[in-house]
Amino acid sequence: MTTATTGHLPVTGVVGTAHTRIEGLAKVTGAARYAGEIPFAELAHGWLVLSTIARGRIRSVESAPVRAMPGVLTVLHHGNAPRVDGDYQGLLGRPDPIVEVFQHDQVPFVGWPVALVVAETSEQAREAAEALVVHYDEEPHDVAFSAGRPGTYLPDAASMRTEKGALETELAASAHVVDAEYTTPEEHHCAMEPHAAMARWDSGRLEVVDSNQGSTWVADELAKLFSLDPASVRVRSEHVGGAFGSKGVRVHQILAVMAATVLHRPVRVVLTRRQTFSLVGYRSPTAQRVRLGADADGRLRALDHQAQNLTSTVHEFVEQSAGFARPLYDADAHHTVNRVVRLDVPTPTFVRAPGEAPGSFALESALDELAEKCDMDPIALRARNEPEVGPVSGLPFASRNLLACFEEGARRFGWADRDPRPGLRREGRWLIGTGTAAATFPVLVGPATAAVTAEADGTFTVRITAADVGTGARTALTLIAADALEVAPERVHVRIADSDFGPAMIAGGSMGTRSWAWAVTVAVRDLREQLALGGDIPPQGITARSDTSQAIGELTQKERHSFGAQFAEVAVDVTSGEIRVRRMLGIFATGRIINPLTARSQFIGGMTWGLSMALHEEAIRDQASGGHVGADFASYHFAANADVPLIEADWVDDPDEDDPVGIKGIGEIGIVGAAAAIANAVWHATGVRHRHLPIRPDRVLTADGGADRTG
Numbered sequence: 001m002t003t004a005t006t007g008h009l010p011v012t013g014v015v016g017t018a019h020t021r022i023e024g025l026a027k028v029t030g031a032a033r034y035a036g037e038i039p040f041a042e043l044a045h046g047w048l049v050l051s052t053i054a055r056g057r058i059r060s061v062e063s064a065p066v067r068a069m070p071g072v073l074t075v076l077h078h079g080n081a082p083r084v085d086g087d088y089q090g091l092l093g094r095p096d097p098i099v100e101v102f103q104h105d106q107v108p109f110v111g112w113p114v115a116l117v118v119a120e121t122s123e124q125a126r127e128a129a130e131a132l133v134v135h136y137d138e139e140p141h142d143v144a145f146s147a148g149r150p151g152t153y154l155p156d157a158a159s160m161r162t163e164k165g166a167l168e169t170e171l172a173a174s175a176h177v178v179d180a181e182y183t184t185p186e187e188h189h190c191a192m193e194p195h196a197a198m199a200r201w202d203s204g205r206l207e208v209v210d211s212n213q214g215s216t217w218v219a220d221e222l223a224k225l226f227s228l229d230p231a232s233v234r235v236r237s238e239h240v241g242g243a244f245g246s247k248g249v250r251v252h253q254i255l256a257v258m259a260a261t262v263l264h265r266p267v268r269v270v271l272t273r274r275q276t277f278s279l280v281g282y283r284s285p286t287a288q289r290v291r292l293g294a295d296a297d298g299r300l301r302a303l304d305h306q307a308q309n310l311t312s313t314v315h316e317f318v319e320q321s322a323g324f325a326r327p328l329y330d331a332d333a334h335h336t337v338n339r340v341v342r343l344d345v346p347t348p349t350f351v352r353a354p355g356e357a358p359g360s361f362a363l364e365s366a367l368d369e370l371a372e373k374c375d376m377d378p379i380a381l382r383a384r385n386e387p388e389v390g391p392v393s394g395l396p397f398a399s400r401n402l403l404a405c406f407e408e409g410a411r412r413f414g415w416a417d418r419d420p421r422p423g424l425r426r427e428g429r430w431l432i433g434t435g436t437a438a439a440t441f442p443v444l445v446g447p448a449t450a451a452v453t454a455e456a457d458g459t460f461t462v463r464i465t466a467a468d469v470g471t472g473a474r475t476a477l478t479l480i481a482a483d484a485l486e487v488a489p490e491r492v493h494v495r496i497a498d499s500d501f502g503p504a505m506i507a508g509g510s511m512g513t514r515s516w517a518w519a520v521t522v523a524v525r526d527l528r529e530q531l532a533l534g535g536d537i538p539p540q541g542i543t544a545r546s547d548t549s550q551a552i553g554e555l556t557q558k559e560r561h562s563f564g565a566q567f568a569e570v571a572v573d574v575t576s577g578e579i580r581v582r583r584m585l586g587i588f589a590t591g592r593i594i595n596p597l598t599a600r601s602q603f604i605g606g607m608t609w610g611l612s613m614a615l616h617e618e619a620i621r622d623q624a625s626g627g628h629v630g631a632d633f634a635s636y637h638f639a640a641n642a643d644v645p646l647i648e649a650d651w652v653d654d655p656d657e658d659d660p661v662g663i664k665g666i667g668e669i670g671i672v673g674a675a676a677a678i679a680n681a682v683w684h685a686t687g688v689r690h691r692h693l694p695i696r697p698d699r700v701l702t703a704d705g706g707a708d709r710t711g
């Protein structure tokens with residue numbers, strides 16, 4: 001056996017054992033610096049001014065009085081900003097035209113960037129920004145989202161619609177039919193750490209210190225926007241305080257680069273909490289109609305999932321909620337469609353489990369309604385409808401352990417003792433109920449490069465442009481590299497989040513760790529072959545590099561998914577409208593688990609968000625102004641510690657056989673199905689079906705759950 005451990009015994013088996021975060025001590029002691037707080041000599045501070053109208057044009061920016069205020073260095077706006085070119089293909093296709101910031105006078109929504117005031121201190125920039133007078137020519141706006149409203153259209157992309165079989169025929173032939181409408185509100189993925197970026201020019205190179213989900217992603221698009229040689233742009237993002245889909249190419253990086261270019265000094269732009277509500281994307285509200293038709297024994301004859309959501313007038317982003325059923329349930333007639341309407345609002349974006357989170361609320365609620373009509377246990381109904389192959393694709397499943405999750409979950413939750421009848425269990429003022437729902441999320445992988453160096457001192461250095469957005473990815477990669485090298489993790493140093501390390505997949509789509517681990521594993525394999533040749537390690541070490549583009553391109557086409565079973569118990573006081581979630585249990589089949597400690601945190605974090613989605617979160621848009629009512633953490637209500645009960649998350653054995661490490665990805669599936677499990681538990685407690693989120697106290701009080709078209 002060859003090992004990389006000349007002079008040491010081989011050590012393996014740290015993957016799958018619990019490890020606290022490598023940077024944990026630095027984070028809790030404040031030693032870990034975030035993009036908004038790293039000191040730089042000569043640093044100037046930019047403060048954004050956002051539009052107060054929802055549609056129209058900027059007539060003038062009265063910058064002269066503000067430029068005379070203390071410390072003010074410049075005021076950038078559409079009349080004087082450096083030119084950029086947003087006509088490019090980025091990681092996600094054509095970018096949202098908001099990247100062409102300050103390039104024209106049009107305002108497409110409240111909160112559109114209008115000016116950047118740059119000053120010696122952040123406080124001076126803020127004072128001047130708040131004093132800046134902007135005149136607008138206002139036009140009528142429309143921000144009213146509702147089901148089936150005028151302007152709703154079917155987007156071009158093939159993924160928007162799937163159709164198999166004759167829907168109306170199968171519905172007519174069904175013994176039981178559910179036909180119901182579900183809605184979810186606008187939801188925001190404000191991270192604990194707001195977006196921040198410092199930009200400076202250093203010896204002809206542009207350097208950006210950022211908080212993002214992918215430093216080569218941001219570097220690549222900044223190079224394209226500013227027509228720079230990609231090699232002359234370096235982006236780093238060492239520590240990130242949450243991202244959830246919001247931390248891509250956003251205006252803070254672009255404006256910091258513009259200001260640094262104009263002023264010839266480092267400039268930092270930090271978004272305020274309020275600004276993140278309009279500048280970094282959000283989850284579209286959805287209106288979903290689900291029709292299910294089943295035989296008397298629960299077998300699905302018809303499944304129709306129609307989803308509608310919104311996007312901005314400047315860019316099309318579609319929350320594909322109706323995709324959720326495609327891998328999950330088969331039916332003789334199986335139709336799914338995603339529609340969208342353009343309104344005078346910011347462009348929504350990817351938010352943890354985009355599509356699956358709202359889609360699972362609608363479909364998994366409808367399954368529960370069907371179970372009631374069929375007089376079947378909800379888990380038995382799902383087992384009855386397990387497909388052999390992909391219901392839409394016809395492809396085989398790489399692995400499918402949904403029922404294993406339900407079996408283990410039912411056992412641990414105590415499901416077997418459940419009386420299915422609603423509204424029967426009372427403890428004092430509380431009505432008690434339990435509910436369940438299925439979860440699934442695609443298993444994806446992206447190309448990555450990595451470098452692994454055997455150092456002369458016996459340690460190993462891994463370099464990869466991974467992003468640890470708080471997930472524990474840095475620690476997971478250390479364990480993976482240590483096992484591959486057969487050394488103790490203490491001898492492995494993983495350096496991440498520096499675009500100079502080369503291209504790598506972003507922390508997105510639950511595929512970050514899988515994609516990076518693949519590249520690290522391949523580089524280690526090569527390094528060990530080099531080391532096996534023997535000889536001394538020179539002072540600069542021996543480095544092996546990998547690029548997984550070809551390997552992942554050769555993966556065979558299969559249905560690749562994670563699965564999960566969500567369980568919840570709630571207590572409902574129908575006289576006050578209060579709902580208390582008493583416990584939640586999630587059992588997941590999501591590939592090999594690298595670090596059980598941080599994996600459990602990921603699942604519990606997602607489930608907590610599902611609780612928050614079920615009961616609390618809802619951004620309200622004022623029709624008159626077109627802006628938010630209360631874009632802050634005081635008004636945007638989300639679950640706090642007192643709302644969150646005992647949440648348990650665990651997993652079944654489910655290694656991915658095509659992945660070198662067995663990983664599937666765990667970042668997003670925790671939220672999927674969680675809100676449906678809670679809504680189903682509320683029905684079980686009260687007998688009232690709630691089809692609109694969040695299930696607010698007023699909705700409980702008025703038993704206003706929404707219409708079932710089948711009565």
Ligand code: MOS
Nearest residue numbers: 245351352508509
């Ligand atoms: Mo995540 S919503 O794929 O960044």
